[in-house]
Amino acid sequence: MGLFSRFERAIDDGIGRRKLGYALLALVIVFFLWFPNDTSQSNYAKTVFISGFFYAIMSSSWALLAGIAGQFSFGHMAFMGIGAYVAGLIARDGLMFATLGIAITPDSISSIGAIVIGTVVAGLVGLVIGWLLLRLRAAYLALFTIAFSELFRIAMLTEYDYTGGSNGLSLRPLLQVADVDTARQIEYYLMFGLLIACLLVMYRVVQSPIGMFLRAMREDEDAASALGVNVVRYKILVFVFTSMIVGLAGAIFYSDVGSERIIPEQLEVLQMSLIIAYAVIGGMESLFGAAAGAFISRYLLEAMREVVITLPFGLTMADGSDAFVWETGAWRFALFGLVMVFTLRYMRNGLLYPIFNWFSGRDLIMKETVAKRKPDEHDMALPEDRDE
């Protein structure tokens, strides 16, 4: 019996895989909670983590939309942008509905109020887009959302009087903390908390009957409809829900939590393709897989800007340094592409799928199912004997 098999047996006989998984998950959460208190880490490391949390929200919500509900949309970054731009513009210029007698002035609205409005507007636009998408499927849906995304980006680019064009729009800072270290710590916990909250809410949805309907829609929309699933309702629902999540994440992230301004280039299809790539690498049918894929990818892309190889035996370079710096910055996206190709070819459920599968115990169920379907050797050898 192999070492891993013995380890598996020991876990199965002992704590159990699922419990071990929960224990490890708890450890990961504890690590993230402790990380900002590690005095050896600079604010830069926290900034990289904050960015990782943001992209984890983006990828996991896209996984819900595309991987679980089967709505392959390219409009995710646009909805994020709607949340951020609306929050920024409302906080700067206010808003007036003369006919309704509602006037929101920049002085009367807080940063949180602006973020809430940005989130609601992202949801409302998601509602309209979701309604328009009712009859679109597969490639048409993707094409429509690409067009919508580009439309929004170009609008933000050309309406420079309001949006700042390519110079970007600076959002009102969410936090007003003078001390940079304290501010970064709060920003870290804020973004991490938002990620956990979003994951829990999305997980709850996926585990509910709605999640079953969404998966049914993904597998066969017509069959789901024939079995009584209100496809129209759930399509719109998932669109609005994910639009609001990314709208909220965008409005918070660009309120000087992760970045002090948003630019239209952030909404390009290229950026959207990165979100998709993170989800694919992590596992687009798993919220946690997609989130972990995004976080790890962001971290590695940052770490791979340069690789430092310390020389052994007291050797030094010509300039006196004892390390060889390999500039991998220009190549890191190429390497990322290779990982993506490998994933799509050999591990379509994502690189993290086998790990999640193992901890969930699903692989045991699969093995058992396959074993039951397989005729045993006795059946194969002596078919006549069975009659006796």
Added chain:
Amino acid sequence: MKGKSTLASLVVLLALVALLPFSVIHADGHCEFADEAIKIGGLVPLSAPGSVAGGVAMSWAFNRAVDDINADCGVQIGGQNHRLQIVIGDSEGSPERGQAVVERFILEDEVHAVSGVYHSAVGLATMGILDANGIPTVFSEPWNDNVSANGIMEYDGRPPRNADGVDHIFRISPASSMVGGVVVDWLLAEGVDNVVIIAENTDYGQPAAADEKARFEAAGATVTQINVELGTEDFVPILSRIQASATVPDVVRILVTGETSYNLTQQMAELGIAPTVDTICVTNQFAFQSEQYWENVPDGNYCTFNRVGIIPSLFSDIAVGLNADYFEEFEDIIPSFAMASYDALHILADGMERAGTISDGAAIVAAIETTDLELSQGRYYFNYGNHNDSMPADDGMPDYFWHQWPDPVVTMMQYFEQGQSSLDAAVIFPEVYQTHGTGYMAPGEMP
């Protein structure tokens, strides 16, 4: 047996040869360097959505400046030579990434100064962090007026950087308004009254058109603006509108970039709209790439165009050497932002040397404010800073002149021979830079 030992010897020999580059070499021939090197962060775009070509050129210029300064025994402070070291960071043209890289520069790489920045959005997003951390910075390419103006005026709710008495941000690239102003000033001096602006529908074309339109209208000129999409190939319907108008325009100003600008200029010339005796053609600065221009715009003789950065005919010895090396590497004339990046490192090194410190940001800033250096783009100095009691407004100057090199070269050039190299084209404005002793030449005229 003998064969095996020979093979082993060969392997050992090869291994030793391979290790040679790592051998202990510390001194650079004639220079003895102090242990502490001066680290300068070079913030440039090296991946999409940033302008990678711009970032590569700027990185090249930084490395070239570092080589030159170190060959001259680095930066001399307190009788010691400090080696200069550039740490390149990829901003990706994104404010978010730019902010993260600047934090890495400051907290992990522990840089003493920063230079670079191609995209204005990155400059606007990072200048506050750099200033708050006391990092002397010389930006070499962002154009947005507020990059320097925020030194003394509030911008986007952020207080003036100089409110605490020290502003660590300098800029040696032109402010947007400085570029737009040259074209309009020249055309107004030529007496134009009826202007047609054809602008691309992008963040470059629209703000530039709005700025120039406002300047023309302030001077009493009539402006008609036509917007076009990048990538359009057939401009005849648009140009026919100009032909059909009752009055012949005095000038057609093209604010369109790339291949599209070539198509538009050629079709305009073919239709006889401009350049003509009555109508001046002002095409985009892409016309400076003369080989591409003549290939695509064979009828574009006598068109004018603006150029940002010093013109080849005015290159100093430093610029000639720099341009030659750049041409060898990229087979093109060196762009202004590469020259500015090269110069920025020299300005920082000079500031540290005169301040006698590599870590006292305020002292280095005070030294940079009194810079007087002749480099590849000309003589560098800063009129407005804490060394000068007058503010820009006191002298009737815009706020963006604060910590801004006042003399970035922005010129108007004109081809006057078919197939002419841009190295031989005439500089016609401002007068001080004229190369052929003449201003604008109507079609048929010669210098």
